[in-house]
Amino acid sequence: CHHNRHGKCLHCIPIEPYDEEYLKNHSPPIKHMSFQAYIRKLQNEASAEKNTFSSLENISCSIKEQCLTGHPPWPKGVCTKCQPSQMTLMRQTHRHVDNIMFENGNMVNRFLEYWRSSGHQRIGFLYGRYEIYDGVPLGVRAVVAAIYEPPQETSKDSVQLIFPDPQEATIHKVAYRLGIRRIGWIFTDLIPNDKRSGTGPVIHHRGSANTLFLTAQECIMAGWFQNKNLNKCKYSPDGYFGSKFVTVVVTGDATGQIQFEGYQVSNQCMALVKSEILLPTYDAPELGYIKETSPEQYVPDVYFKEKDSYNNEIMKIGRPLPLEYLILDVPTGFPTANNQMKSTFNDTCSIIKTPFCIENRTRTDELQDMDTLALYLQQFAEIDVKRANSLPYKATDILADLHLLRYLVANDIFQFSMDQIDPLFDALRNNDLNGVTTWMESEAWQT
Incomplete structure (x- = not known):
């Protein structure tokens, strides 16, 4: 480019995110532009035509109710103002x-x-x-x-x-x-x-x-x-x-x-x-x-x-x-071997050999009950949560399971209220080992 640093030309102007040639020649080709790129395209087209970008209208295939023209409702009446477009x-x-x-x-x-x-x-x-x-x-x-x-x-x-x-x-x-x-x-x-x-x-x-x-x-x-x-x-x-x-x-x-x-x-x-x-x-x-x-x-x-x-x-x-x-x-x-993603729950914890069973699977004889919970927790029987950092798994691995957490809130035997279990949710969301340990030492869990 031969212009000054405040100028722009075809060689240095940024490519728009909706540019058809860019999307087509991308490897692999991008078949659909993103929604934000679509918004950008509509805004730029309106600006180029010196119009104001108005709004995105949702499609309707139903007759508008209570038409202001005063005719009887369908099927006795319909007009161009209330009928949907083809x-x-x-x-x-x-x-x-x-x-x-x-x-x-x-x-x-x-x-x-x-x-x-x-x-x-x-x-x-x-x-x-x-x-x-x-x-x-x-x-x-x-x-x-x-x-x-x-x-x-x-x-x-x-x-x-x-x-x-x-x-x-x-x-x-x-x-x-x-x-x-x-x-x-x-x-x-x-x-x-x-x-x-x-x-x-x-x-x-x-x-x-x-x-x-x-x-x-x-x-x-x-x-x-x-x-x-x-x-x-x-x-x-x-x-x-x-x-x-x-x-x-x-x-x-x-x-x-x-x-x-x-x-x-x-x-x-x-x-x-x-x-x-x-x-x-x-x-x-x-x-x-x-x-x-x-x-x-x-x-x-x-x-x-x-x-x-x-x-x-x-x-x-x-x-x-x-x-x-x-x-x-x-x-x-799924994540590649070179680009792994941190899991929200304990699915990747290698220590867990018997995961807590999944809800609504009575056909395959999987029941969420106290026996199932005891069998699941038995895997962690030797855990001393106070020394969790020295063990091959963390305190969060014990309870970081969506199916288990739902059961703790929904079961009829020792149901936790949301107030009781909220501190655990906060600790799991923030990956707070000390918070999980503290909750597991609480009276609600020990009971």
């Missing part, structure tokens, strides 16, 4: 979460033990935190610290959650006090390779362009969860825009090995699910279907684009519609 499905260019990282593999192995022992599929909720992710400009990473398994009915090819979960409020309180929160859900879709036709233990049957990524039912479920966990946003008049809630599928890869695939559904999908107009198809799980207008509900037209036999782009009504318009893939993985 929708053309577009592949979303941004995503709210750019990477999903499990703190360690042990928590996932414990989750998969249910499938290994029973052959039944399983659902869990991911608890963790969001942090800065430098793999994408202005990116956000979801870090998973624990998996909570809610009440559910399971079989070899289906799972049904049991609502309401009587422990939902308790697990939310415990997680909040530990500095984490619910950030997503995980489910298995594993078919054992009984014939051993391949090299791996499971069959590869999804997760590629030739199969499917998410079924319509899974998209609807993901959209329902995202609508319940909205992303706070100051740029939206509603106070929210989209969601950072993620979906992780455990399935088989092309070699028959177990792999983890992360997804979100688009804001358009969230709107379709919120209005209850997206339906699964009977015989094609990779397709969805838009409900038709009825006297009970007005449904806007939903279109998508595809190419005909002459390679011309045409518009088609979404009955049915390909689900790839609604799905955003999110890279998912």
